[in-house]
Structure formats: structure tokens, C-alpha cells
Amino acid sequence: MRAFFNSLSLKIGGIIVLVEVIALTIAGIIYLNNFSAQVDTRRESTVSLPAKLMNAGLLDLNAINNADTMRELIGEDVRNAQVAAINQVVFFSSNPDDIGKAIQEIDGINLEAFNQSVTAVDQVLIQNQDTLTYVAPVFAADGRTPRFYVYIEVSNAEAIAQKSAIAQLFILGTLMTVAATSVIIFFSFNITVLRRILDVVGTLKRVEDGDLSARVNERASKDEIGQLQLSVNSMASRLQNLVEGLEERVTARTRDLAVVADVSLRITTILDNAKLLKEIVTQTAQGFTLYHVSIFLFDEETRRLRYEAGNGDVGEILKAEHKSFTLNDAVGLVPLAAQRRKAVVVNDVTRDPNHFKNAHLPHTRSEATLPIIVAGELIGVLDLQSEQVDRFKDDDLRIMTLLAEQIGIAVQNARLYANQVKVADKLQALDNMKSQFLASMSHELRTPLNAILNFARFILMGLFGATTDKQRDGLEKIISSAEHLLSLINDVLDVTKIESGMLQLLVEDDVNLETELRSVISTAESLVSSKPIQLIQDIDDDLPLLVGDRRRIRQILLNVISNACKFTESGTITISANTRGDEIMFAVIDTGLGIAADDLDIIFEPFQQTEHGIKHAGGTGLGLPISKKLVEAHEGRLWVESEVGEGSSFYVTLPIEPLRLLEKLQIVREKV
Amino acid sequence: MFDQFSYLYVEDDPLSREIMDVVMKSIMMVKSFVMFENSANFMARLEALPQPPDFILLDIHIEPHSGFDLLDMIRANGAYANASIVALTASVMNQEVEQLKHSGFDGAIAKPVDVRVFPDLMRQIINGESVWYIA
Numbered sequence: 001m002r003a004f005f006n007s008l009s010l011k012i013g014g015i016i017v018l019v020e021v022i023a024l025t026i027a028g029i030i031y032l033n034n035f036s037a038q039v040d041t042r043r044e045s046t047v048s049l050p051a052k053l054m055n056a057g058l059l060d061l062n063a064i065n066n067a068d069t070m071r072e073l074i075g076e077d078v079r080n081a082q083v084a085a086i087n088q089v090v091f092f093s094s095n096p097d098d099i100g101k102a103i104q105e106i107d108g109i110n111l112e113a114f115n116q117s118v119t120a121v122d123q124v125l126i127q128n129q130d131t132l133t134y135v136a137p138v139f140a141a142d143g144r145t146p147r148f149y150v151y152i153e154v155s156n157a158e159a160i161a162q163k164s165a166i167a168q169l170f171i172l173g174t175l176m177t178v179a180a181t182s183v184i185i186f187f188s189f190n191i192t193v194l195r196r197i198l199d200v201v202g203t204l205k206r207v208e209d210g211d212l213s214a215r216v217n218e219r220a221s222k223d224e225i226g227q228l229q230l231s232v233n234s235m236a237s238r239l240q241n242l243v244e245g246l247e248e249r250v251t252a253r254t255r256d257l258a259v260v261a262d263v264s265l266r267i268t269t270i271l272d273n274a275k276l277l278k279e280i281v282t283q284t285a286q287g288f289t290l291y292h293v294s295i296f297l298f299d300e301e302t303r304r305l306r307y308e309a310g311n312g313d314v315g316e317i318l319k320a321e322h323k324s325f326t327l328n329d330a331v332g333l334v335p336l337a338a339q340r341r342k343a344v345v346v347n348d349v350t351r352d353p354n355h356f357k358n359a360h361l362p363h364t365r366s367e368a369t370l371p372i373i374v375a376g377e378l379i380g381v382l383d384l385q386s387e388q389v390d391r392f393k394d395d396d397l398r399i400m401t402l403l404a405e406q407i408g409i410a411v412q413n414a415r416l417y418a419n420q421v422k423v424a425d426k427l428q429a430l431d432n433m434k435s436q437f438l439a440s441m442s443h444e445l446r447t448p449l450n451a452i453l454n455f456a457r458f459i460l461m462g463l464f465g466a467t468t469d470k471q472r473d474g475l476e477k478i479i480s481s482a483e484h485l486l487s488l489i490n491d492v493l494d495v496t497k498i499e500s501g502m503l504q505l506l507v508e509d510d511v512n513l514e515t516e517l518r519s520v521i522s523t524a525e526s527l528v529s530s531k532p533i534q535l536i537q538d539i540d541d542d543l544p545l546l547v548g549d550r551r552r553i554r555q556i557l558l559n560v561i562s563n564a565c566k567f568t569e570s571g572t573i574t575i576s577a578n579t580r581g582d583e584i585m586f587a588v589i590d591t592g593l594g595i596a597a598d599d600l601d602i603i604f605e606p607f608q609q610t611e612h613g614i615k616h617a618g619g620t621g622l623g624l625p626i627s628k629k630l631v632e633a634h635e636g637r638l639w640v641e642s643e644v645g646e647g648s649s650f651y652v653t654l655p656i657e658p659l660r661l662l663e664k665l666q667i668v669r670e671k672v
Numbered sequence: 673m674f675d676q677f678s679y680l681y682v683e684d685d686p687l688s689r690e691i692m693d694v695v696m697k698s699i700m701m702v703k704s705f706v707m708f709e710n711s712a713n714f715m716a717r718l719e720a721l722p723q724p725p726d727f728i729l730l731d732i733h734i735e736p737h738s739g740f741d742l743l744d745m746i747r748a749n750g751a752y753a754n755a756s757i758v759a760l761t762a763s764v765m766n767q768e769v770e771q772l773k774h775s776g777f778d779g780a781i782a783k784p785v786d787v788r789v790f791p792d793l794m795r796q797i798i799n800g801e802s803v804w805y806i807a
Contacts, residue, residue: 443762443783447687450784454691457787463698506766508804668766 009194013185017178024174032170036163043132043159044125046074050081051123051136051150061138061148064092070152079131080108080153083138086146088118103151114151121146130156196225200232212240249395256399259287263403267410271417277309280407284384285311291387292361294318295372295407296325296334297380303327305334305381314360325356332356334381337369341378343397344369347390361385368392370400374408382407435502438493445489452482491622495606498629505549505633507665513543513584516554517577520561527565528573538576543584547657547665552630556638559623560588560650568592571647579656583636586652595642603640604628634658674794678704680718680725682711682734682742683760688784692729695787700794711737715745724752727797731783732761732772740775747776756797760785769804779803 050073053059061083063069070078083092084103093099098106103114110126110133117124123136132154137146199216206214215236216229263283270276277295285293294310307323309315329335333354337344347366349355355367364385372379382404384392392400458464460475467475497503517539525535546553564573571591578585595603606625631638635658642648679702683689689707696702704723708714711734718724728746732739739759746752759772759780772780779802781793789805796803 447685447784450786451687451691454694454784454787458691458694458698461699463694504765506769508769665766668770671767671770 007194008197009186009189012189013182016185017182020178020181021174024177028167028170028174032163032167035166039159039163040127043076043154044134046076047132047134047152047154048123048125048136049073050152051134051138054138054148054150055136055143061150062092064094064150065096067094070094074152074154076154076158078152079155080106080151082106082109082151084114084149084151086118086148088114088149091148108153109151110153114149117149118146128156132156132159192223193225196229200225200228203232203236207236207239212236212243253395253399256288256396257402259284260399260403260406263287264406264410267407268413270410271414273411273414273418274309276410276414278315280410281309281311281315284382284403288384290384290391291363292383292385294383295380296383297411298338298378305338308380317360318358333367333369334383337371337381338378341371341373343371343401345392345397347392363387365389366391368397368400370397370404372404372408372411374412379408379411434500438497438500438502442493445493446486449482449486449489453479453486456482488620491620491626494626495622498626503629503633505552505661507548507661508550509545509547509662509665511546511548511550511553513546513553513577513586514539516550516557517575520554520557521575523558524561524565524573524575527562528568531568532570533565533568534572536572536574538574538578540578543577543579544656546584546654547662548634548654549630553634553654556627556630556652557586559627560586560638560652563623564588564590564592564648564650567648580653582657583653583655586654587649589647589649591647593648594644594646595640595648596644600640600642604638635660673798674700674791675703677702677726677798678706678723679727679729680706680708680721681729682708682714682739683729683731684710684734685731688731691787692785695785695790699787700791710735711742714742715749718746718752724755726755727794728752728755728757729781730757730759732759732768740771743775743777758797758803773804779805781805 050059050063050070053073054061054063059073063073064081064083067078070081078094081094082090082098082103084090088103090098090101090103090106093106103109104111110128110131113124113126113133113135116126117135117137121137123134126133134150134152134154136150138148138150139145140147196216203214203216215233218229218233219226221229263280266283267276267280270279277297281293281295284290292310292312292314294315295308296305297308298305303326305325305327307318307321310318325332325335325338327335327338331354333344333346333356336354344354345366345368346352346355349357349364349367355364358364364387366386366389368384368391370382370384372382382400384400386392456475456478459467460472460479494503521535521537528535561573561575568590569592572589573591574587574589576585576587576589603624607621628638631652631654634654636652636654638650638652640648640650674696679696681689681692681696683692689709693705693707696705704725706721706725708717714737730739730742734742737745739761743757743759746755746757756778757776759777760783761768761772761780762783769780779793779797781790781803782805793803793805
């Protein structure tokens with residue numbers, strides 16, 4: 001129902017009906033007025049007829065008496081008809097009773113009309129609401145002298161009724177016309193306009209909902225709606241083409257992107273440059289269905305673009321031919337792309353002189369070359385060739401540029417990787433050289449020095465004959481210096497090994513701490529023999545055997561104890577070794593100079609000696625740092641507590657069975 | 673006590689030989705001390721000795737046969753079953769030491785030899801101890 005009230009039908013129909021009604025009403029009014037006037041005119045003439053006839057002598061005056069005659073002449077019922085003489089006495093009348101009376105005495109006579117006629121000696125017509133009154137003189141033969149007056153009065157009722165009937169007829173007619181036209185308009189509007197418009201609306205709705213194939217049923221009508229239909233259909237067709245076109249493009253691009261992603265994925269895993277490039281060109285040719293895909297790499301030195309890889313057998317052939325371009329070659333899209341650093345596309349090679357015709361690739365019809373640039377540097381050129389004309393559109397180029405970028409990154413990665421491998425190899429080689437050096441140096445340096453020491457000792461011992469005091473003195477100096485040199489060499493070599501992480505422990509599982517201590521302490525005794533120092537020992541009886549490097553453990557003990565001897569002038573040096581759970585606690589407590597708080601850390605740093613230390617020559621400054629590293633290599637700890645003037649206490653803890661060392665030992669044993 | 677035994681030392685370095693010579697003869701007072709400069713024709717030369725040595729000191733890196741080879745050769749010959757065979761080595765790697773232990777040496781002493789402790793080491797070996805004195 002609402003649809004109806006909103007409908008064009010109602011609006012237009014309403015307008016038309018309104019216009020109709022107005023028009024018909026106006027027409028009606030005009031017509032009715034006209035009709036009314038005509039009726040009146042006719043009545044005026046017919047009512048005057050009897051008088052005229054009488055004047056013409058065609059009608060007897062006594063015809064007034066005959067109602068039927070009157071009716072015939074006038075056409076309507078006479079209400080009052082009189083013929084009066086000039087003395088105003090009625091001679092003839094429609095009412096016989098009136099005859100002989102003076103006209104003034106008769107009821108209902110319009111005396112005014114009568115008198116006017118008499119006065120004017122002319123006809124008088126007076127129209128009232130109810131009646132039409134006509135008075136006219138009947139002249140004598142001379143035509144001038146009035147002899148009688150005819151008085152005719154006709155009721156308006158009939159006329160009114162007539163007019164009224166016509167009006168009613170007219171109204172009825174109007175209504176029926178309106179009704180009929182409404183229906184006709186409604187139906188014809190519906191058929192010619194509304195239905196067709198609704199059809200168009202329906203089609204548009206279907207298109208809106210996604211059915212791009214919806215069309216309006218066209219009838220070959222050339223009217224405006226016909227044009228609308230045509231337009232809507234053509235628009236829908238265009239839309240459909242556009243969308244389908246777009247969808248096709250999107251599908252194609254998505255597929256291309258998938259190819260690029262796939263190629264990228266594969267090539268990122270290949271680090272061998274040759275394999276990488278071959279894989280790229282093969283995948284690209286396949287994924288994009290291209291006739292030939294090749295990659296040229298730019299050689300900085302020769303400034304040439306060399307053919308490095310191409311798909312298929314042709315690729316192998318061309319590579320074997322060492323095909324290449326210089327940057328400035330006049331013909332060839334490959335050098336052109338490299339020069340311009342921009343993609344170059346020729347969609348019909350037969351029309352472009354730039355295309356380099358390769359004998360092995362006769363079917364090429366379109367070609368695109370893209371520069372491969374990474375971080376501003378030209379790496380090479382990607383060359384794509386197709387057997388189809390117009391293969392490379394803007395969308396394709398975008399995808400290919402993306403691919404070229406990926407290729408650039410992959411090639412760069414492969415190169416970097418190759419470099420890294422080279423560098424790693426070099427580093428490894430250097431490392432090997434270094435450890436070989438250290439290993440041989442140790443031996444090479446020690447051997448002659450040992451010879452010096454041994455022979456000097458032999459001579460000192462008198463094994464090569466008697467010696468003078470001076471000679472012995474000299475030999476002692478030689479020996480002492482050589483020993484010092486030896487310890488320097490050992491320390492420096494140790495520090496070097498430690499710093500390069502090449503310290504290797506010779507691990508044994510039966511290091512007898514007691515034995516080592518005893519040997520070290522006897523050395524200490526000779527160091528303090530000249531000073532008023534008492535050596536106190538607090539060594540457990542049942543020290544367990546340690547897992548560790550015997551020589552290094554001795555080195556640690558000797559270092560700590562000899563330091564105490566060096567920096568104590570008088571008092572005591574207490575050497576203790578006790579088992580504490582799963583480790584051995586070894587301590588050397590002296591009453592020597594002590595170490596300043598600031599220096600407590602420095603003493604463990606290589607090549608540093610404290611103020612006091614420097615005064616006491618004969619050290620390398622490496623003893624403690626080396627000892628610390630050695631202790632840590634044994635999974636133990638070395639630390640000091642000291643105060644200036646109060647002496648120093650050095651503590652070493654060594655696990656009895658350091659796990660890592662044990663493991664290493666076991667591994668080595670298993671191998672053997 | 674050292675003079676009761678006879679010693680063989682296989683060493684290619686002249687200085688080392690000379691040092692050992694002094695130690696053996698002048699310090700340890702050894703009477704029977706022979707040195708080979710190399711290991712060519714080793715077994716033949718060994719058998720040609722007037723006395724089978726009680727102690728054989730082998731430089732591991734001798735040529736043409738290495739200390740290991742010589743060890744095998746000696747052990748294969750029952751005549752030298754009682755000899756104490758000691759390796760002299762410059763290596764201080766766990767790997768080699770384990771190899772030495774595993775191969776059947778009775779001991780190993782680091783090179784260059786510390787002449788101050790060498791006699792003690794020999795004493796230990798005489799007492800039947802295995803000596804692994806790698807410096």
C-alpha cells in the first residue's frame with residue numbers, strides 16, 4: 001500500500017487527474033454558460049414568436065387562448081398569456097376567466113413589463129428569477145399604430161430544469177472521464193513506464209548484489225525509458241568487463257607474486273652462486289612461462305656484463321660461449337638497462353633496432369631487461385624474453401622489478417657468504433699457524449736455553465775439570481740469568497697461550513699434592529734462608545689425589561709461595577693444605593708487606609706490578625695472572641686478603657675431581 | 673746404584689746426546705751407556721750390543737722409525753722383555769701422553785731433560801715405578 005502511495009502512478013496520475021478536473025471544470029463552466037445563454041436566447045426568440053406572427057398576420061390573436069398552440073410555438077408551457085387592447089382590457093387569455101378584465105386586475109401580471117412596452121410601443125423582455133416575461137405591441141396595418149399588446153409569461157422552471165440536467169450530465173461525464181482516464185493512465189503508465197522502470201530498478205539491484213550479468217530485457221523501444229534500458233545494460237556490461245578485467249589482473253598478479261615468493265624462498269637457501277643463478281632463471285622461466293630467462297653479472301674489473309646463467313640447454317650453450325656485453329654496447333637491451341639503471345621493455349622486437357638478435361633464440365618477440373641493483377651498486381642484469389608480442393605490461397614490470405630486487409639480494413648474500421667462507425678459512429689458517437707457532441716456539445726456545453743451563457751446571461759441578469772461584473761465580477751468574485730467561489719465556493708463552501685460548505692442560509688423575517708441596521716448599525726454604533722467616537706447615541696427612549695438570553699445579557703452588565717469600569722480610573709464612581668437602585683449600589699466609597686495597601685487583605692483571613712489586617725485581621709480573629688462569633682452568637678459585645703492613649693471605653681452592661677435566665680425560669682415553 | 677745397569681739412548685740431537693752423556697757418565701756414574709743417533713737398522717744394532725740394555729730411552733720423534741715403532745719392535749723380541757723403555761717427548765698433550773701410556777712405555781720424560789731431576793726419575797724407574805714426568 002505504501003508503495004502505491006509513493007508511486008509515480010499516484011503522483012503523475014494525481015497531476016493528470018487534477019489537470020483534467022480543472023480543465024473539464026473550466027470547459028464545463030464555459031459550455032454551461034454558453035448553453036445557458038443559448039437556451040436563454042432561444043427562449044427569447046421563441047417567446048417573441050407569437051407576437052411576431054401576429055404582427056405578420058400569420059397568427060390569429062385568439063391563438064392565445066389555445067395552450068397547445070402556444071406550447072407548440074414557444075416550446076414551453078405558457079404560464080400566462082394575454083392579449084390586451086390598447087385600453088388594456090384583455091381580449092384573449094390563456095385563462096378564460098381573465099377575458100374582459102383590465103390587465104392590471106389580473107394576478108401575477110408583471111405590470112412593469114406591460115407598462116414599459118406600452119410606453120415604448122416596443123417589445124420588452126424581462127427575465128426574472130422565476131419567469132421570463134415578454135410584452136410586444138401588435139401593430140395595425142400601417143405597422144406603426146399599436147392595436148393590441150401581447151403579454152407572454154413563461155416559467156423558467158423548465159429552462160432551469162434543462163440547464164440543471166445538462167449540468168448534472170456534464171458533471172457525471174466529467175467524473176466518468178476522470179475515472180476512465182485514471183484507470184487508463186494507471187494501466188498504460190504501468191505498462192509503458194512503471195513496469196519498465198521497475199525492471200531497470202530490479203536489474204540494478206541485482207547488479208548491486210553482485211550479479212554482474214544481470215541485464216534489463218530490452219524491447220526495441222526508442223523512448224526515454226528505452227534509452228535508460230540501453231544505458232543501464234551498457235553500464236552493467238562495462239562494469240562486468242571492468243570487474244572481470246580487474247579480477248583477472250589480480251589473479252594474474254597474485255600468481256606472479258606467488259612465483260616471485262616461491263623463487264625468493266628457494267634462492268635464499270642456496271649460497272653457491274652458480275647453483276643459485278641457475279635455479280633463479282629456471283624457476284622464473286617456469287613460473288612466468290617465458291621463452292628464455294637469463295642473468296648477466298657485472299664484472300667490475302673488465303666492466304663487462306657476462307652471461308652467467310640461462311634456463312634450459314640454451315642457457316648452458318650461451319654460458320659456454322662466454323657471451324658478454326660491455327656497458328656501452330650500442331645494440332642490446334641488456335647493456336641499455338645497465339646504462340640507464342632502469343628497466344627496458346620492447347614489446348615487439350621486430351620493430352626495435354635495439355634488440356640484439358641471438359642466433360640461439362630465434363623465437364623472441366618481446367623482451368624486458370631489468371638492472372639488478374643492491375645498495376646503489378650494479379650487480380647485473382636480468383633478461384626476460386618471450387615468444388609472444390606484448391608480453392610485458394606495466395603490471396608485469398612491477399612484479400619483475402620486485403623479482404630483480406630479490407635476485408640482487410640473493411646474489412649479494414651468496415657473495416657475502418663466499419667472502420665469509422674465505423675469511424673464515426683465512427682466520428682458521430691463521431689460527432692454525434698461530435698454534436703451530438706457539439707449539440714449536442715453546443720447544444724451540446726452551447731447548448737451547450736448556451742446553452745453556454745444563455752445560456753451565458756441568459761445568460759448575462766440575463764435570464769438565466776444575467774451576468776457579470771466579471769461573472764458578474761467572475757460571476752461577478750465567479745459570480741464574482738463563483733460569484730467569486727461561487722463566488720469562490715460559491711466562492710469556494703461557495700468557496700468549498692463555499690469551500689465545502690455547503692453554504692446554506695435561507690432565508692426570510693422580511696428582512699428589514703433598515709431593516708437589518714438599519718439592520715446592522724445599523725451594524721456598526732456600527729462598528728464605530737468608531731472612532728471619534719461619535716457615536710453618538699445616539698440611540693434612542691424607543690429602544687425596546687430584547685430577548689436574550701436575551706441572552701447572554706445581555706452578556701455582558710455587559708462584560704463590562715464592563711471592564710470599566719475596567715480599568716478606570721477617571716473620572712467618574704459613575703454608576696450609578686441607579681437604580674441604582670436595583675441594584682442597586690451600587693457603588699461604590705471610591707477615592710481609594701487605595698489599596694496598598687499590599692494588600688488590602691489579603696484581604692479577606698481566607704486566608702490572610704494584611709500587612712495591614716494582615722494587616722487587618726478578619718477576620715478570622705475570623706469575624699471579626697466570627696462576628689465576630691456571631686455577632680457574634682447574635675449576636678452582638684464587639684470591640687474596642691483605643692489608644698494608646699486615647701481611648697477605650693467598651687462598652687457592654682446587655676441586656678434587658673437576659668435572660670438565662675428568663670428562664676431557666675420559667674422552668681422550670676412549671679415543672686411544 | 674745406577675752403575676749396575678746398562679742404558680741405551682736413541683737421540684738425533686747432538687746437544688741432547690752430549691748432555692745425556694755427561695749426566696749418565698759423570699753424574700750417575702753409569703758404566704754401560706750406548707747412544708744411537710737414529711733408528712735405522714735398530715733391531716740389528718740392538719742385538720749387536722755386548723749387553724742387552726736394562727733401560728732404553730727413546731726420543732719419540734726419531735727417524736726413520738718413530739719411538740712407537742721401536743717400542744713395538746723391542747717388545748716383539750722376547751730377549752728384551754725386562755727392559756724398561758722410557759719415551760722422551762717434547763709434547764705435553766693429553767692425547768700423546770695417553771698414547772704413550774697405552775702403547776706400553778714404562779714412562780715418559782719431557783724434553784729438554786731436566787738434568788737436576790733426571791737421576792731421581794731414573795731411580796724411581798729402577799724401583800719399579802712408572803714415571804710420567806712431563807716437565
